[in-house]
Amino acid sequence: MKKKLALLLLAFALLLAGCQETPESPVVIEKNQEMMIEVAQKGNETSSLISDFEVPEKFSGDWSGVDNCVVVHADANITLPDEACAPTAKIERRSFSQADADRMLEVFLDGNTLYQEQGVTRQKAQERLEHYQAIQRGEIPWEHDGTIDELPRLIEYYAELARTSPDESERSPASTVFQAYDGLYDERIEGYAQLERGTAHISIGNGAMRHDAVFYMDGYGDINRCNTLYVEQLPEEIEMDMTAEAALEMGNALIASVGNGSFVCDQIKAVAYAEYENEQYIGYFDSGYEMEFVRTVEGFPIAHCPKYEMPPEGGKYLVGAFAGTATPENETYAETWGYERITVHVNKDGVVYFAWSNPYSEPEIQTVDSQLMSFSDISDIFAKMIIVKNSELKVINERNGFVVIRDMDIDNVRLSLMRIRSKDNLDQGLLVPVWDFWGTECSYPEDESYRDLVYNGKYYSVMLTVNAIDGTIIDRELGY
Amino acid sequence: MKMWQKVSLICSVILVVVVSVCSALLLAMTKDKLLVSAYEHAELRHVELLNNFLEELDHHAIESDSEKVKHTLLHYCFSRAGEAPSVLVVDGETIYSTLRFSPENYLMPGEAGQRVKYAGKIDGKEYYIIGIQTRITQFPGKVCLVYLVEDISPIHKSVRSMMWTFTLVGLVCTLIGLSLIIILIRRSMTPLRQLQATADSIAAGNYTERADIQSHDEIGSLARNFNHMAESVQRHVEELTATARRQQLFIGAVTHEFKTPLTGILLNADTLQNTYLSEDEQAEALRNIEAQGKWLERLVRKMLGLLTAKYEMRPAELSVNELMERVRESTEALLREKGIHLSVICEEQSIHGDMDLLQSAIVNLVDNAAKASAPGQQVSIRAHGKVIEVSDRGKGIPADALEHITEPFFMVDKSRSKKLGGAGLGLALVKEIVEAHNAKLKIESTEGGGTTVRIRFQG
Numbered sequence: 001m002k003k004k005l006a007l008l009l010l011a012f013a014l015l016l017a018g019c020q021e022t023p024e025s026p027v028v029i030e031k032n033q034e035m036m037i038e039v040a041q042k043g044n045e046t047s048s049l050i051s052d053f054e055v056p057e058k059f060s061g062d063w064s065g066v067d068n069c070v071v072v073h074a075d076a077n078i079t080l081p082d083e084a085c086a087p088t089a090k091i092e093r094r095s096f097s098q099a100d101a102d103r104m105l106e107v108f109l110d111g112n113t114l115y116q117e118q119g120v121t122r123q124k125a126q127e128r129l130e131h132y133q134a135i136q137r138g139e140i141p142w143e144h145d146g147t148i149d150e151l152p153r154l155i156e157y158y159a160e161l162a163r164t165s166p167d168e169s170e171r172s173p174a175s176t177v178f179q180a181y182d183g184l185y186d187e188r189i190e191g192y193a194q195l196e197r198g199t200a201h202i203s204i205g206n207g208a209m210r211h212d213a214v215f216y217m218d219g220y221g222d223i224n225r226c227n228t229l230y231v232e233q234l235p236e237e238i239e240m241d242m243t244a245e246a247a248l249e250m251g252n253a254l255i256a257s258v259g260n261g262s263f264v265c266d267q268i269k270a271v272a273y274a275e276y277e278n279e280q281y282i283g284y285f286d287s288g289y290e291m292e293f294v295r296t297v298e299g300f301p302i303a304h305c306p307k308y309e310m311p312p313e314g315g316k317y318l319v320g321a322f323a324g325t326a327t328p329e330n331e332t333y334a335e336t337w338g339y340e341r342i343t344v345h346v347n348k349d350g351v352v353y354f355a356w357s358n359p360y361s362e363p364e365i366q367t368v369d370s371q372l373m374s375f376s377d378i379s380d381i382f383a384k385m386i387i388v389k390n391s392e393l394k395v396i397n398e399r400n401g402f403v404v405i406r407d408m409d410i411d412n413v414r415l416s417l418m419r420i421r422s423k424d425n426l427d428q429g430l431l432v433p434v435w436d437f438w439g440t441e442c443s444y445p446e447d448e449s450y451r452d453l454v455y456n457g458k459y460y461s462v463m464l465t466v467n468a469i470d471g472t473i474i475d476r477e478l479g480y
Numbered sequence: 481m482k483m484w485q486k487v488s489l490i491c492s493v494i495l496v497v498v499v500s501v502c503s504a505l506l507l508a509m510t511k512d513k514l515l516v517s518a519y520e521h522a523e524l525r526h527v528e529l530l531n532n533f534l535e536e537l538d539h540h541a542i543e544s545d546s547e548k549v550k551h552t553l554l555h556y557c558f559s560r561a562g563e564a565p566s567v568l569v570v571d572g573e574t575i576y577s578t579l580r581f582s583p584e585n586y587l588m589p590g591e592a593g594q595r596v597k598y599a600g601k602i603d604g605k606e607y608y609i610i611g612i613q614t615r616i617t618q619f620p621g622k623v624c625l626v627y628l629v630e631d632i633s634p635i636h637k638s639v640r641s642m643m644w645t646f647t648l649v650g651l652v653c654t655l656i657g658l659s660l661i662i663i664l665i666r667r668s669m670t671p672l673r674q675l676q677a678t679a680d681s682i683a684a685g686n687y688t689e690r691a692d693i694q695s696h697d698e699i700g701s702l703a704r705n706f707n708h709m710a711e712s713v714q715r716h717v718e719e720l721t722a723t724a725r726r727q728q729l730f731i732g733a734v735t736h737e738f739k740t741p742l743t744g745i746l747l748n749a750d751t752l753q754n755t756y757l758s759e760d761e762q763a764e765a766l767r768n769i770e771a772q773g774k775w776l777e778r779l780v781r782k783m784l785g786l787l788t789a790k791y792e793m794r795p796a797e798l799s800v801n802e803l804m805e806r807v808r809e810s811t812e813a814l815l816r817e818k819g820i821h822l823s824v825i826c827e828e829q830s831i832h833g834d835m836d837l838l839q840s841a842i843v844n845l846v847d848n849a850a851k852a853s854a855p856g857q858q859v860s861i862r863a864h865g866k867v868i869e870v871s872d873r874g875k876g877i878p879a880d881a882l883e884h885i886t887e888p889f890f891m892v893d894k895s896r897s898k899k900l901g902g903a904g905l906g907l908a909l910v911k912e913i914v915e916a917h918n919a920k921l922k923i924e925s926t927e928g929g930g931t932t933v934r935i936r937f938q939g
């Protein structure tokens with residue numbers, strides 16, 4: 001009996017052992033990317049991108065399509081990186097490590113203590129209370145969002161805060177290691193420090209869909225943005241307190257201290273830091289420079305495209321929002337993997353704003369010197385695909401019932417790296433060389449009577465991105 | 481192995497087999513349904529993919545001689561056509577693929593418009609591949625293969641997970657079922673155990689023991705039959721016991737009855753040997769010996785028949801005087817020896833009965849009366865109105881012994897009775913003889929006041 005029982009148990013054990021779950025295969029890049037790398041690996045050692053891939057000095061042409069609703073004009077410089085070889089590399093999403101946080105805290109706090117954010121202090125609440133009481137007395141006009149009927153409620157609210165909020169002098173040290181956080185991030189380091197030049201705020205957070213490190217000085221912005229206006233946007237001319245070279249030197253030093261790879265400044269612009277009263281611009285109180293740093297691979301930079309680097313709400317974005325093709329009928333949301341972005345603002349005193357989003361891992365080189373498609377082929381592709389890509393305008397016009405003309409003026413064609421990914425992969429991608437056709441786009445109605453219905457602003461961005469290896473069109477919004 | 485263990489094991493094996501078979505069938509059916517559903521869904525998506533792709537191409541018609549431009553357009557339109565893992569192969573060249581493997585290695589559509597399918601394991605995962613060869617209006621010379629690949633590993637994973645679950649549930653059900661089976665079988669075996677205990681008790685001699693099982697099933701029927709059997713056994717045992725006792729009684733009775741005639745024979749023989757008798761006295765003694773011998777022979781035969789229920793008594797009208805005379809002759813030697821006087825009063829002429837048995841009965845009564853009397857006392861026999869009574873003035877019978885006095889081998893005073901040669905059988909025999917005559921026996925006695933025994937015959 002015991003023997004039979006033992007045999008029975010053994011049979012069960014074997015059955016259970018045989019039902020083990022099949023182990024998952026390791027993640028491998030898809031065939032598209034595999035083919036691309038194969039093509040890229042056919043490259044020989046070259047000495048010049050221009051000569052080997054027939055890159056001219058200028059790119060020019062005129063094209064139209066979609067019943068002449070899309071009009072494209074190109075008179076563009078071609079910008080090539082200094083490096084002669086275009087690499088490809090694997091890249092992965094990563095979160096900020098404690099080591100990253102320690103470096104940033106050391107650099108930004110400059111030895112000062114990090115304190116917990118106090119929110120609205122008693123002093124600030126008193127300030128707001130007096131402001132709203134002055135409005136109530138008629139000394140200041142009501143110029144806020146909402147109606148003046150909200151005034152009694154606001155007075156009551158700030159009166160309560162003035163009674164209960166902590167004093168500015170009351171503060172407790174904040175943790176400098178990641179703490180669990182309930183919100184957009186799963187873990188976060190957050191606080192402020194009193195530096196010689198003012199109050200500094202820092203936030204380093206890792207979440208399911210995004211990772212952000214932000215530093216800013218009081219008055220220069222907040223966790224989401226920097227209060228800047230580009231100098232060319234100002235109504236008046238201003239005199240800069242420092243040179244762009246000095247700003248660049250400051251920015252490079254900062255990035256070298258906190259970055260985890262090789263970065264270069266891709267764009268530097270003179271900015272003014274705005275002052276607002278009642279949410280109205282009243283002037284600027286400081287000037288400085290805004291720098292966009294990009295990662296490089298073997299010296300080859302990743303392109304900086306601000307339009308596509310805006311973080312979407314909730315980690316998902318409305319497909320077609322930028323292209324204007326999203327409609328209530330085809331509304332779909334897609335998860336996204338935000339592009340890495342490093343923005344640095346400096347003034348003569350130092351860094352006033354720093355934001356680093358969606359850091360990448362150290363790139364894993366696949367090809368050092370990629371075989372690229374000739375520029376003439378790229379041109380041919382551009383000529384056809386720029387029209388194809390904008391062919392939704394026909395659908396939009398039919399839906400709207402009036403014709404809108406879309407003008408694109410290409411002024412720069414640039415070769416750089418871009419991160420592409422598989423449709424279902426939000427953690428691993430491939431850096432590939434791409435041709436970005438930069439230009440200005442503006443739309444206007446054919447019939448002027450519809451002018452009010454069409455946004456008449458111009459925006460400057462990438463009109464088309466073509467994979468430099470295989471000539472395929474890449475949607476920067478989607479990442480593939 | 482005990483019965484309950486055998487039955488439990490068999491039921492458990494059946495339970496395991498049934499559960500396993502049912503689980504396997506259910507799993508197989510579920511898997512088939514899931515796969516069929518997945519296949520249908522994939523086929524719909526393939527149709528949708530192809531239609532969307534062709535629609536995109538129609539929507540984005542271009543004119544170009546550049547193969548690279550054509551490839552870029554095909555790639556662009558195919559990438560916008562659908563979300564599913566898919567592959568576009570044009571003239572043998574992969575234009576677009578979101579897979580790690582080449583489906584054309586597993587599936588090659590033949591004619592244009594013919595949809596082909598493949599289901600199998602690739603790189604450790606289960607896939608369902610649908611492919612179709614199609615022509616593109618915009619590029620008429622090109623052969624396009626459109627593949628859609630559905631990863632059905634989750635279905636297989638679900639089925640494996642379900643198998644785990646079913647195995648676990650089956651195990652739990654088997655254990656619970658086994659426990660219930662054991663409990664129920666043991667409970668159902670309880671009546672059998674009761675029967676066994678009852679049988680053991682009966683075997684130990686408790687013939688009145690019965691199985692108390694009231695169920696209406698086969699076991700209840702078995703119990704009832706068992707009880708019938710026990711009753712029959714009890715009856716037979718009692719009969720055998722009664723028979724054995726009767727036989728013992730017969731042996732005792734025969735032995736007992738031997739004494740009186742043998743005493744007469746021996747006394748007469750002794751007298752013949754040791755006393756000078758005249759010829760007439762010698763002849764008388766010899767006749768007495770013969771009569772006693774014959775009486776003895778008849779008595780033994782009748783006693784045997786009476787006690788084994790094989791004697792069919794043939795009562796006849798007999799003379800009471802003659803009966804009394806025979807009794808006198810049978811007992812006079814014994815009474816003379818004891819110095820006891822016998823008085824016989826005969827007021828009845830005849831009664832219906834067996835002479836030899838009645839003679840034995842009354843001789844027994846006279847013998848008992850003589851044993852209870854002291855020398856010089858009188859024993860009286862009186863026959864009147866269908867009643868024969870034997871009285872004495874002896875020591876009497878205690879009141880508490882009266883109800884047992886007719887039981888075989890019962891003796892009021894064992895030591896005295898044995899000393900006097902008694903075996904406790906006399907009154908038992910008298911009772912048997914009286915009952916054989918359908919008469920009534922009544923004994924009246926007071927301690928120290930004598931005893932009267934009456935035999936009342938039916939009139």
